[in-house]
Amino acid sequence: xxxxxxxxxxxxxxxxxxxxxxxxxxxxxxxxxxxxxxxxxxxxxxxxxxxxxxxxxxxxxxxxxxxxxxxxxxxxxxxxxxxxxxxxxxxxxxxxxxxxxxxxxxxxxxxxxxxxxxxxxxxxxxxxxxxxxxxxxxxxxxxxxxxxxxxxxxxxxxxxxxxxxxxxxxxxxxxxxxxxxxxxxxxxxxxxxxxxxxxxxxxxxxxxxxx
Numbered sequence: 001x002x003x004x005x006x007x008x009x010x011x012x013x014x015x016x017x018x019x020x021x022x023x024x025x026x027x028x029x030x031x032x033x034x035x036x037x038x039x040x041x042x043x044x045x046x047x048x049x050x051x052x053x054x055x056x057x058x059x060x061x062x063x064x065x066x067x068x069x070x071x072x073x074x075x076x077x078x079x080x081x082x083x084x085x086x087x088x089x090x091x092x093x094x095x096x097x098x099x100x101x102x103x104x105x106x107x108x109x110x111x112x113x114x115x116x117x118x119x120x121x122x123x124x125x126x127x128x129x130x131x132x133x134x135x136x137x138x139x140x141x142x143x144x145x146x147x148x149x150x151x152x153x154x155x156x157x158x159x160x161x162x163x164x165x166x167x168x169x170x171x172x173x174x175x176x177x178x179x180x181x182x183x184x185x186x187x188x189x190x191x192x193x194x195x196x197x198x199x200x201x202x203x204x205x206x207x208x209x210x211x
Contacts, residue, residue, distance in 0.1 A: 002169055003176050003205040005029050006193065008121045008183040009037075009062050015114025017121065019057075019064035025118060025209070026069050026178060033177035034069075035165050036062055037185075038079040062180050076172075080164040080179075085157055092150035096137045105133050113183075119211040121183045130184055158185055162192060166200050 007025060010017050026034070043063050050056040057064045066077060096102055109129050112120050120126055141147035165179060181189060193206040 001173065001175055001205075002202070003207060004035070004165070005031070005176070005178045005207045005209055006189060007118070007178055007180045007209045008126070008186045009118070009180045010113060010121065010183060011061055013061055014110060016117025017061070017113050018117075019061055019068060021117050022061065022065035022180075023068040026065060027072060029176060029178055030073065031075055031176045031178045032174040033076045033078060033168075033172070034066055035078050035080050035161075035168075035177060035179040036066070037081060037161060037181040038063070039081045039084060040079050042079060043077070076174075078165075078168055080161040080168075081157075082160055082164070086150075086153035088146060088149040089153050089157075092137070092141060092146055095146075096140050099136070099140050102133060102136050102140065105129070105136065109133070118209075121186075122209045123211050126183055127187045131187065154185075155188075158188055158192065162189070162196060166196070166202060166204070169202055169204060 007022075009022065013019065038060070042060065043058060047056075047058060051058070051067050051070075057067055069075070097106070109126075112126075112129075138147065141150075161179075161181065190208055193204075193208075197203045197206075
């Protein structure tokens with residue numbers, strides 16, 4: 001009971017990173033619950049109505065994949081965000097991405113994502129490349145209050161998602177679930193779930209998708 005597979009994703013279609021490929025991965029796991037890095041309003045009742053009655057797909061990659069999986073199986077969709085990313089993170093990103101070297105690293109990452117898809121996103125190589133970008137961001141912004149606040153906001157953002165997953169599991173039973181979250185959080189989430197079971201009232205069987 002409570003086996004959760006963690007899948008690193010991207011929020012927009014990019015070559016082999018597309019809804020069809022993600023749906024194939026989800027099909028292989030066959031979860032009863034899908035946790036997603038999303039707000040409740042990301043997939044509104046109106047958007048659900050457009051899909052169920054007219055087959056109109058969502059523009060967010062993960063939700064389109066979920067919609068396609070819905071043709072094949074029944075499941076519970078659970079968005080795990082109470083609030084979006086903070087303004088300080090967006091401000092940090094806007095400043096950092098003016099750097100030419102960081103732009104090249106981001107472009108290289110996107111090229112690899114398009115070519116190799118979710119196998120790349122869920123690999124140790126993607127973790128290392130993301131780490132390289134984080135290190136460069138820290139060099140660009142140095143020891144500024146903005147950088148510290150942004151790092152703290154990301155930490156809280158991730159903790160909120162994991163806390164909501166554990167809260168759901170306390171009151172709901174299932175055998176298999178997936179948690180889909182943006183690849184930039186991969187290393188941090190992996191580290192956190194390895195420690196969380198020691199501090200929570202319920203034990204979850206975390207399985208990290210790896211290629």
